[in-house]
Amino acid sequence: MPLRTCLRHGKDHPCTCAMGNLYRFVEPVLLLLLRKRDRSYGYELATELRQYALTDAEIEVAALYRTLRQLEKNACVTSEWDVDGSGPARRLYTLTARGKQHLEEWVQVLDHLSQSMARFVGDSQTLLKSKGARAGKTSRATASPSRRTVASVR
Numbered sequence: 001m002p003l004r005t006c007l008r009h010g011k012d013h014p015c016t017c018a019m020g021n022l023y024r025f026v027e028p029v030l031l032l033l034l035r036k037r038d039r040s041y042g043y044e045l046a047t048e049l050r051q052y053a054l055t056d057a058e059i060e061v062a063a064l065y066r067t068l069r070q071l072e073k074n075a076c077v078t079s080e081w082d083v084d085g086s087g088p089a090r091r092l093y094t095l096t097a098r099g100k101q102h103l104e105e106w107v108q109v110l111d112h113l114s115q116s117m118a119r120f121v122g123d124s125q126t127l128l129k130s131k132g133a134r135a136g137k138t139s140r141a142t143a144s145p146s147r148r149t150v151a152s153v154r
Helices: 026-037 042-052 061-073 097-153
Strands: 039-041 077-082 090-095
Touching (some): 026 039, 026 042, 026 090, 026 097, 039 042
């Protein structure tokens, strides 16, 4: 997810056009987890990512690490090798000030998306209920004449 300005919405409006992988919402969840923890290892983030997933889609570990690398490239995250302790070196991720700002942008985008989705669902439910009621009346009205026709033929 390269840093860029949305051509449709301009630089002052954070939008989904330039926000990266919306399919699984990996990025905002990683930013949130790093904000909560301050510092974290990749495998810890992978464990918690499932708990905060915004969709039912499976989040692959490879997608997590690709997203972390992109966040680091965009100065939202820093990482350093932790060589203390036994076992292999592990990468420790930290959220930067730019990352905190980017999380705020995501919150605005997701809030807008949430409101839009709630409006869509509400409008759809209302429409489906009213169409369903009309369809029920139409079915009964259609059924009645055919019953009369059958009865009058006998």
